[in-house]
Amino acid sequence: MAIRERLSGNEAVSTAIRQINPDVMPAFPITPSTEIPQYVSSYVADGLIDTEFVAVESEHSAMSATIGASAAGARALTATSSAGLALMWEELHIASSDRVPVVLALVNRALSGPININADHSDGMGARDCGWIQLYSEDNQEAYDNMVMAFRIAEHPDVLLPVMVCQDGFITSHAVQNLLLLEDEKVKNFVGEYEPEDYLLNAKNPMAVGPYAVSSYYMEARRSMAQGMLNAKKVIMDVAKEYENLSGRGYNYFEEYQTKDADYVIVVMGSATGAAKDACDKLRAQGKKVGVLKIRVFRPFPAEELAAALKNVKAIAAMDRAESFSGNGGPMAAELKAALFGARQYPEVLSMVYGLGGRDITVEDMEMIYADLEAGNFDCKELPYRYVNVRE
Amino acid sequence: MKGLTEIRWHGRGGQGAKTAALLLADVAFSTGAEVQGFPEYGPERMGAPITAYNRVSDKPIRVHSNIYAPDYVVVVDETLLEDIDVTAGLSEEGAVIINTAKDKEEIIPLLKGYQGRVCTIDARKVSMEALGMYFPNSPMLAAVIKVSGIMPEEKFLEEMQMSYEHKFASKPQVIEGNMKALKIALKEVKE
Structure with missing residues (x-):
């Protein structure tokens, strides 16, 4: 039975994160996504999840730490908005080219200037060519559902690309509205344990992450990323079908x-x-x-x-x-x-x-x-x- | 309750209009309704005019825009009447509910010709009597429930008791005062 609730968009995404119980969440606060790391850190403090919450000193570091954690073998995510995403710019490309399946909760907000805290998609659209999968949400329900589906898409061996789950700042992030939640256990089973094939802490199979690629290799690496993006189309639909069986809510492109x-x-x-x-x-x-x-x-x-x-x-x-x-x-x-x-x-x-x-x-x-x-x-x-x- | 009811709150930053809108969403949710509660964010300063909104419906709510033709308007601070056209777009079938110690005859000339119901409540008096402090949002919340009839008073009080018990778990001494404020306000709101 679905759980009838009323939550803001930020609470909805945070609830999904609590149910996923990721290994690591580095974050730096920025309006209007600040509540997400705030809620998650309170879940950690209350012992509801055992996520390693890392308070960093900038968004650049937030994304760097997320990538580092993922490369080490952890399931990792972060959240940001606007200028925060802009400061992650370099690392967004590092994440996708390192093929780390991390997730970013993006609460869409205008970029400066003039300085403005309210919703538009200029942050997300600015990052559209960074090799990230982007899911845009209409309301709190979709923000929740997209967050529950995100790791399944990112971590699929045919994809291995990061996923950005977007919702409109304030309009949905700060608006309380009805939605249906899944039980914790159902989300846990749906998302499953993260078992990466290759990771830095696997001493039996040493690997390098993010090495230099000379001209004779760089294009092949980019072509392989493009293939991951193409493969994501099928995976997104497969995950959506499985999610529909679980939740009754169907999703498409x-x-x-x-x-x-x-x-x-x-x-x-x-x-x-x-x-x-x-x-x-x-x-x-x-x-x-x-x-x-x-x-x-x-x-x-x-x-x-x-x-x-x-x-x-x-x-x-x-x-x-x-x-x-x-x-x-x-x-x-x-x-x-x-x-x-x-x-x-x-x-x-x-x-x-x-x-x-x-x-x-x-x-x-x-x-x-x-x-x-x-x-x-x-x-x-x-x-x-x-x-x-x-x-x- | 039938169809869609839209409510617009006018207050000043720090008075709790946003919190009141979220509380209203909470109590309406508890009756099985589809709800929305959201503030309009501008420059966030204590004392600056702020607007918050509620939609309460028997059907899922899809629209996320601000509310320009509300059924009810709640004015948490009467000094806003001089600067803001609070009844702009307000349904004449609906009502405006104003926090004031004045009689409505004194208030009506400030309402730019609004022909619908004008309700007043002295939220300061209610709050001082019940809590010994000035927090207008609980009395104003009770007033809008009474005037709009979006839920029965009994059910409202029952749900608010639970809501306050949750909200004020760490300071239970204020629960009784807030409940008292709601009960007085339900009686004190005047038409």
Whole structure:
């Protein structure tokens, strides 16, 4: 029987960490993810888990210690946000190239400047090409479920890449909401014991981690990482199926909501999805053929599957909660367009940047976006893409 | 309770409006409802205006935006009435609940033409009588439960007793005072 609870997103992720009982958690606090190491350290102090909690002096050290622990053979994770992730930048690449299956709870927050503590995806999007698997969560339930699934994906021998479990800062991290938890024992059995094939503390099989690679080896190492990312697609689905059997909650690379016969679709990630779904329901009641597609797995990017799901769509609003300053629209929109082009599909794709630094997005905003798609209003004035709710 | 009830809290940093919103989410959850409780985070300073929100529904809540057309508004600090349009978007079927010692006739002119129910409670008086200290959030929580009718008073008191026992496990001497504040507030809120 599932446990009916009400928790904030940070409490939900912390609860999953308690149930997983990882070996090591190094962390340095930063808003809005601070509560995660705070809760976990209290679980340690209360004797609920035997995780080695390491209070470090920076996020760079947090990720370094997480990598070191994992290379030694431990199951390790950390948590951060915004500037904290930026300070981990170098180590994010070290983690993925060392093939250490660590997990990072990322509570998405805007990057400076101007300095801002609220939600957007510029931190996660900035780290999209670091060789990490990225799972984005719509709400507290998904943040919990993604955290429970994360180590299974990362540690799979065909993958061996780190996983970032993302949720929107404050919007879900600090909002108390209903969710269903699994019993501790079920999570423990689902995640299982960590038994790495190779690790530094295995004296019988000495190995090097992170050595120099000359030109004649470097590309092969990168190609092998790319293969891990490709292999992750199957593993993500296999883990999701097993998790569905356990929890009753099914997950895919993305969620399709009323898309089967939809002419106009909003493609979105994270907490804004609910507003799009409510707008979709209102317009469906008026007979409009509208839908929502929520991307959960951004890395690996499910290009072929997205194109197939959007095969019969006339117009798409691709909504990014991040500005990539490419001058050509948001990062998700760019990849979605590439996916559609690769499949020889040419619907209208309106790239929209919204919600930066916690700017609110409402059901009414989503209704207006659908209205523009239906009316063929793709005018973006001087930009090749559109800003939602911005003063000009 | 039917459908969706949306509540917006206006307070000042340090008065416990956020805590009250989270407590409301907790007690509504205990009745089997789907709930949301969340603050709007800005610059965090003591005394700065803050906003917090609740959604209570019989169906899963998917929207995470702020609340612009609430059913109820709770004003924890009446000095906010001069600076903030607290009844903006407030349903005329709903109500505004204000912490004040004044009569509502004195308050109504500050409400920018709001035509719905105006309820007042002197949370300072209630809190001083029950606790000997000024903590407005317990009286305001009781007031919004009474005015909105989102749950029966008996059930509310029962759940709050358990909630306080948990919250104040290390200082049980304040449980009785807080329970007293709730009970007085349920009677004192005026329309």
